[in-house]
Amino acid sequence: MNHPASYRPLLLGALGASLVLGLALSRDVRGAAAALVQVTNTALSPVITKAADNPARSAFAMRLFPSVRAASTFTVPAGKYMVITSVTGFNNGTSAYAIAIDASTGGSYGEQQVPFALEKRPGSWTYLQAVPVHRVADPGTVVYVSVEDSDFNDSAGINVDITGYYVDAS
Secondary structure (H helix, E strand, O other), X not given: OOOHHHHHHHHHHHHHHHHHHHHHOOHHHHHHHHOOOOOOOOOOOOOOOOOOXXXXXXXXXXXXXXXXXXXEEEEOOOOXXXXXXXEEEEEOOOOEEEEEEEEEEOOEEEEEEEEXXXXXXXXXXXXXXXXXXXXXXXXXXXXXXXXXXXXXXXXXXXXXXXXXXXXXXX
16 A cells, blocks of 8 residues: 655655746746747858857957057957957067057047066066956057157067957947
8 A cells, every 4th residue: 555655756746847837838938939039040141149259259369569669550340349358578678668559449549558567677678478458449440559668769679469359349
């Protein structure tokens, strides 16, 4: 003979499943499911459905050679925002103290300085080691990378590596 206590786990499981199904099939959930759009992926017209703004999908890297007297420039592609995430470089000048990134964000230009971390000694190089930054540049605008130096006649040799990713403006 079976005891009623032996049916308890089965009854509780059935009750729990009924509650889950009842909530899943409620009017609000059915309304949201009806509003979903069917997306068709074809070989000729693929639709990105996962991680559309994944930085790995649209990464960029560039090396620039600004000097004390002349900034290096590049243009952000039309239809894309450029997100600069890292600046690396070296300086073999005697008085250069920072790299400046001047970019238009939201229609206004602004500058972000990335200082060389160590005090310079004559004849030595100073490195920037992948300094994390977060600078967004508007689509189609020019970005200026320059050397901040207390001596305009300094003949500093500067290499600057800039990395980041693009985000669609649409």
